[in-house]
Amino acid sequence: MADQNKADTGESLYNEILSPSELFAARSRSHKVPVRGQKDFFPDGSEEQRQRLEQSLNEHWSLISEERVERLGSLVKGAWIPNDQVVELQSPAGKFWQTMGFSASGKQCLLPEEALYLMECGNLQVFYKDLPLSIQDGYERFLSSNTVGLQQYLVFGHLKRLGYVVHRFDPSSEPSAYARQLNLPQSSARAGRQLKRKRSASPTPTPSSSHTEAQEECTSVRMEEDSCSYEGEKDKDLPVSQLTASRETSKVHTATTSTAAEGRGSTWWRTDVLGDWGHRSDHSSTSGSSCWDFSSIHFPDLGSREHLPSCLASPDPSLLPGALAVGVCDTAPWRQRINLRKVRMSSKEQKREEDKRRRRRDVNKDREVQRCRNWAEYQELLVRRQSRRKGRPAHLWNREVMPLHDPTQPVSTGELLDKISVIKSTTLLEEASRIKGSDEWKISFNVYQPDSVADFKKSNPGKPYARMCVCSFENPVPDLRAMKLLAFQSGDIPVVFAVVDHGDISFYTFKDFQLPTDVYL
């Protein structure tokens, strides 16, 4: 490819001016691109195939080596500045300026891929060290791994030819996840400017920046600061107002307020409000292991005839408030004064109660209950009995692998379906914010729809139609991590994977969808 092309351009240096007949020939040349035909997958060794291949190759070579004839007047001149990796325009830009290029320190510049594309279209002539560059030179000089690679350029060119507006993607111009969550009004002008400055921040800043430009820069900086401080204020403001609100509510509400941030809202209540008793007992004091000896703790129980002495001894003053000393208490008259308050019962109720009483037997007659010393043991016993009564096959439940659901437990259908779904569904953006960025996968371009070209503004491009991630068929397929990362970076704009197979480009995209559920609860 290289030799012929070079020879051609070399020649054209000497006879740049073509004769009218040559020009006419160039004009009337067929613009048809050779048909590629069906793809042969392996050589079958036949003469026919060889010939076909050769013919096709020749057609391509001749197409590439063809001389590009353009009117010199319609060519825009530009100079390649390798340090900045940009092409600086030296004559007024053409119509392409609406969607391409940027101005930096008073100069109109093009990004290398834009320059290369315009060169290929025959709109631009780029000079380097005052010599014009051929298209091949452009490919060699402009495309590099730290600007735009060949694959990216192929995608760029392809989309441009289809009419899309394609810009480089700058991750820093994207609102952060936090900003997105807050739904901050994105000042797009600011983002645009930021973009510009970033590009213009060349290692060798041109000192010839005009006064107005500097002023503009200055105001934009101030604007940015303003908006920053505004955001800061907002941030500061928010928790404060919340705080005051919660303080007020907690003052007035007698109940819990926003302190109950936990789901159950009970933890605050548990925490030690007294402070002086901070130490936590290592002893399991709540297990209910307490076994009170009620023979030494005397309750004035009027119900038990045998245990209650007719005369209560005076209680130990140390147990009483204000170290009261009281006398003995005669219980006998109080025994007569029980059931003073009558509970009205209908005859039906009375009968039912009577019935129940006859059927019911004292739980304490049971020997197992008698053996229980506290509530924990008693409740355990009850649970054991209940499970026995229910008659569910116990052996299924005492192994490591248990049935998914206990049929005796009532659950709704939705819950049951939820239990059955072993693999939980996930969304693309779930936990994506925690994934660290990677160098392997990155979004290259913002793509805007062709129909928006008419009123397209570079300073305010609006929301892209899609974002392109360029990859090759030789590379591995993006894994879930990469997809989540890119989807998170892109926000609500779909990410399209442009997969380059040598010359062919195919587009793939991953869409988030939800599995339908039958039951809504």
Next chain:
Amino acid sequence: MAAEGVEKVSDDAPAAGKVSTRYDLEKETELRFEVEAGEAAEQVELELIVGMAEVFGSELNRNRKYTFGPGSKIAVFTWQGCSVNLYGKPEVAYVSKDTPMLLYLNTHAALEQMRKQAERDNERGPRVMVVGPTDVGKSTVCRLLLSYAVRVGRRPTLVELDVGQSGVSVPGTVSALCIERPADVEEGFSVQAPLVYHFGSTTPGTNIKLYNKLTSCLAEVFSQRCEVNRKASVGGCIINTCGWVKGSGYQALVHCASAFQVDVVLVLDHERLYNELKRDLPHFVRVVLLPKSGGVVERSKECRRETRDEKIREYFYGFRGVSFYPFSFEVRFSDVRIYKIGAPSIPDSCLPLGMSQDDTQLKLVPVTPGRDLTYHVLSVSSVEDGDEGARKSIVESPVCGFIVVTYVDTQAQVMKVLSPAPRPLPRHTLLIMDIRFMDMK
């Protein structure tokens, strides 16, 4: 009844010509008086002149006037003997020698003995459930025992399960309150940071399943608190129940005993209940039968409703309606989600297989806001907004506060609410109560 030592001293009436009556109480007697109910009734003031006396366990300060509003029923008890002055004209006032205070004091002594043992052995303190029919003085006994416990330096917890006449929060709720100082003679226990759950009705019978569920919730949170707070653990708790002692009400009592793992059950004035509980609770639970005080007055339905209203008013306007100033603002229907707990029951044959009827009692039913919402009390659930997964836990989440709907505009899709705090609402999940409150005073 003995009314000796009563002398009228009407001439030195300092409080705007109020009649002053002096009572000299003997040791272990009490002065009971009732203030007339109704709007126009005169307040009665009480002053301790000589000696020491207490009102439901809280000691009186000497030479300080305590004011009691209409409908108050007060008993001033003295252990050693004292003299008090009453200013104003009480409906009834008499001195009684017949009080079960000694028995109650003995009960306190026994509980204190248990707390001492708990402290020594690093165990948990006594958990006491007070049961009995209505109007036997359950709440008063609770207040008495709690005040005594605080006065000997304990930090007990009051668990209020009486949804009809809650002493802690508005009616229709169950709550728990850590008691750190004796009850105020006039106002009762100071309510600071209680744990309140929404029940929604004034009788547990409307949704017994929910009632039991909330009892379990409270028990669980109380146990968790005991685990981290040694002092609360030793202090134990005193559970006040409602006066429903038959059928499901009785079952609820047994469930409560089991959920809280109570150690002592105090049965007031109901021998049959005492015998039933002895039979149905395991042997390590001490069931104690106590008499009711002769001073306890039966309250009528109207009286109960008035107390409920007063309690709600107190929530919004403060004690005697003077300390708080509630806010009134509009809330858009679209900003809040209103639920009612418990769906109407469906015949079993209409239910899916394996579902039992009980499930509907805990179900959340969305309420479409309409004019019938007016005057209803709504609880603001502390459940996080937006969290769909938390919807299930709304029932088991405590309440942030309460609002009352004062006006519903269906056209503009807004309702006007009375709220203790300015807008916005702290949370947007609201639970509707059956209880209505009209802000008329």
